Amino acid sequence: MKxxxxxxxxxxxxxxxTRLKCAECDTVIENDFTxxxxxxxxxxxLYFTETFIRxxxxIKEVEKELGISYPTVRAKLDGVIKKLGYEGDAGQDEEMQKREAVLKALEQGQITAEEAIRKLK
Structure with a gap:
């Protein structure tokens, strides 16, 4: 089934x-369904969301399960939240983006742990 x-x-x-059909008795219902x-x-x-729920x-478990970094998990989660129509506070989003950028820079070796700690405070 698709x-x-x-x-x-x-x-x-x-x-x-607009159309539903019973797989057992072939009854057909036509209407506008949401x-x-x-x-x-x-x-x-959807796979990410199922993994997140499971x-x-x-987030640490999601990182391990999918083999992705914390910033990637956050970005995917934020994308799903936005697509579902639940947008957070714009100020919080901006602050989160700054934090994610710092963590990504740390992960890629562009800054030291000490620099990351200083920037996150």
Whole structure:
């Protein structure tokens, strides 16, 4: 069975579900049905979200499970949150971006741990 797609592959417009069919008795129901917010996530975003939930929101566990860094986990999480329509405080987002940039620079060896600590305070 295929996952419901939410965007038109031709023009990119929003698709509506208008027909449901029972796999057992072939009953068909036609109407305009709504998709959940999760139906608008890409396969990768949905997999990340499932992993995040399975790890009970523990970012360290998500890092290990997916083999990605803390800043990458945060960026993916922020992307999913935004796509689901839950945008946080813009000031907080800006501060978080600065912190993530410091952590990324540390991870890539561009700054020392001492510099990172100083910048994060």
């Amino acid at each position: 996952k419901v797609i939410s965007q038109c592959p031709v023009c990119g417009g929003e698709l509506k579900v 998709l959940s917010k999760f139906d608008y996530l890409s396969g990768e975003e 790890c009970r929101g523990n």
